[in-house]
Amino acid sequence: MGIFEELKVRKGSGELLSLNELTPEKLKTMFIDEGKTDKMISQLFEVKESQITYRRKKFGISIRGSILDDFLMANSEDAKEMNEKIKLQLLDEKNLTMISKAVAHFAFRNGPIEDMHATPNNQLSEEDMKTLNKFMVNRLAYIFKLVIEERWMEFDFLIKSTDRLYGHSWDEAEPDDGETRKIIEMLLKKG
Known part of the structure; x- marks a missing residue:
C-alpha cells in the first residue's frame, strides 16, 4: 500500500490529516511514484489545490525533474537497478x-x-x-x-x-x- 492509500485509510477512520506531516519526501512519492495529482492530494488534506501546487514547486517536485533525475541516474553505476525499478513500475x-x-x-x-x-x-x-x-x-x-x-x-x-x-x-x-x-x-x- 502506498503513502496516499495509507493516508486515505487513516482519514477514512476519522483522523484529521495535517498538512504539516506532508514532508517533501511523502509529497514526491505520492506525486511522482504513485501518480497522484495536486487535486487528489489537496482533497485528502482538505486544503486548496494551490497549496499543494505551491508546496510541490517550493520543494522542486515536478515530472520534468523526476525524468531528469532518472536520466542522470541511468548514467551512473546504479543504472541497472534504476532501470529494473522503472520497468517494474511501468509494466x-x-x-x-x-x-x-x-x-x-x-x-x-x-x-x-x-x-x-x-x-x-x-x-x-x-x-x-x-x-x-x-x-x-x-x-x-x-x-x-x-x-x-x-x-x-x-x-x-x-x-x-x-x-x-x-x-x-x-x-x-x-x-x-x-x-x-x-x-x-x-x-x-x-x-
Whole structure:
C-alpha cells in the first residue's frame, strides 16, 4: 500500500490529516511514484489545490525533474537497478491504457496520419481518426498486456504468424526515437 492509500485509510477512520506531516519526501512519492495529482492530494488534506501546487514547486517536485533525475541516474553505476525499478513500475496492468495511448501517439498519431487528417481536403474525418485511434490503442494494449503478463509464447505466435503473412516487401526497420534523446539532452543542459 502506498503513502496516499495509507493516508486515505487513516482519514477514512476519522483522523484529521495535517498538512504539516506532508514532508517533501511523502509529497514526491505520492506525486511522482504513485501518480497522484495536486487535486487528489489537496482533497485528502482538505486544503486548496494551490497549496499543494505551491508546496510541490517550493520543494522542486515536478515530472520534468523526476525524468531528469532518472536520466542522470541511468548514467551512473546504479543504472541497472534504476532501470529494473522503472520497468517494474511501468509494466503493471494498471498502466496498460497509459502505455497504449502514449505509444499510439508516438508511433502513429504524431506522424503522417496527422497530416492526412489535417489537410484542407480532409482525407480523414474526425470519425475516421476516432476509429483508427481506438483500433491502434486496443491492439497496442493487447501487445503490452502480453509483455506485462510475460505471455511470451503467445507473443511469439503473434509475431511469427503475422511476419509469415505480411510485410515482406516493407523496408527494414530503422529505430526512430522521434528526437526523444535530443529533447532529454536539451532539458539536461537547461537543468
